[in-house]
Amino acid sequence: MKIARREAWTGRVLLLVLMAATLMPFLSLLVTALHPSGSYPLGLEWPDDPQWGNFATAFTAARMTELLKSSVLIVLGVVPISLVVATMAGFAIGHLRIPGRRFVFLAFALGLTLPFEGIITPLYYLVRDMGVLNTRWAIILPLIGLFMPFSVFWMRAHFVNMPEELSESARIDGAGTWQLFWRVHVPLAAPATSSLAILLFLWTWNQFLLAIVLVDDPLQRTMSGALGAFQGQWGTDIPLLCAGSLLILTPTLTVFLIFQRRFVTALLQGSLKG
Structure with missing residues (x-):
């Protein structure tokens, strides 16, 4: 009994330490954002007069409404198409057992081993030759292709275990x-597709590299990609920059907190099956 209690308390202490380490950067951003604009706060010192208006100033200065619209359009272009294609491909490879499925799955x-950084240069020239450089399609089309290996791998793991x-x-x-696909298997794949949709949303919304390399206009980028232009304009105003960063992080944190149970459930189902 003593050993069990000791292990339980050790687990709780480690969990609290991990929570503190995770929340500390967000707390630091919040405290810094509440300092007067143009100041240089030190550490986690709470300001005597919190400047909550910094968030409204950052929202207006960064043109968050237009950035939010751009990010939503990019997400709507990436996530639904990726889900449909990945679900069909995963069903064909994992359940229908089509000829050559092993070679397709290996491809x-x-x-999954290709990093974004390693293909950004040829991708730039490819997008330029397609005539979509400096448009939202320069982000949407590459992301669909780059997300496809993981998406197919994820859906195939579900369908291969269907009886x-x-x-x-x-x-x-x-x-x-x-x-068979649409009426039987797609409804049963709801946990897998919903968790994949959450992942694709988070990855698309937080896409930074492709946005700044392939699109010059900040208002055509994702919100994370536009942070680079905002930093260049307000890089010397640390509180305002922190306020803008928190505003950009808010949608992703909100989505994850709302759907975290569904996401964790899908992960646990996959681990039990695999």
């Missing part, structure tokens, strides 16, 4: 391949 698995008897029963009832 997608190799795609064959389920499909055989549906085929006996007269279901074709499309009906």
Whole structure:
């Protein structure tokens, strides 16, 4: 009993330490953002007169409304298309067992090893030759392709564990391949697709490298990509810069907090199956 209690308390202490380490950067940003504009705060010193108006100033200065619209358009261009293609590909590779599926799956698995930084130069010239440079399509199209290996890998892990008897029963009832996919397997894949959608949303919203390299206009970028232009304009005003950073982080934190249970449930299901 003593050993069990000791292990339980050790786990709780470690959890508290990890929580403190995770929350400390956000607390530092908040405290710094509340200092008077143009000042240089030191450490986590709480200001005598918190300047909550810095958030409104940063919202206006960074043109957050337009950046929010741009990010939403990019997310709507990336996430639905990636989900549909990845779900169909994962179903074909993982459940239908199409000819050559191993080589196709190996090609997608190799795609997981490609870092964004390693292909940014050829990607720039490819996007330029396609005529979409400096537009939102310069972010949307590459992200769909770059996210596809992981997305297919994720959905394939779900479909490969679906029982064959389920499909055989549906085929006996007269279901074709499309009906089998759309009416039987897609509803059962809701946990996997919803968690994948959350991941794709977070990765797209926080995309920084492609946004600053492929798009010159900050208002055509994601909110994270536009932070570079905001930093260049207000880099000497530390409180205002911290306020803008918190405003950009707010949507992703909100989405994760709302859907964290569904996301964790899907991860646990995958670990139990795998």
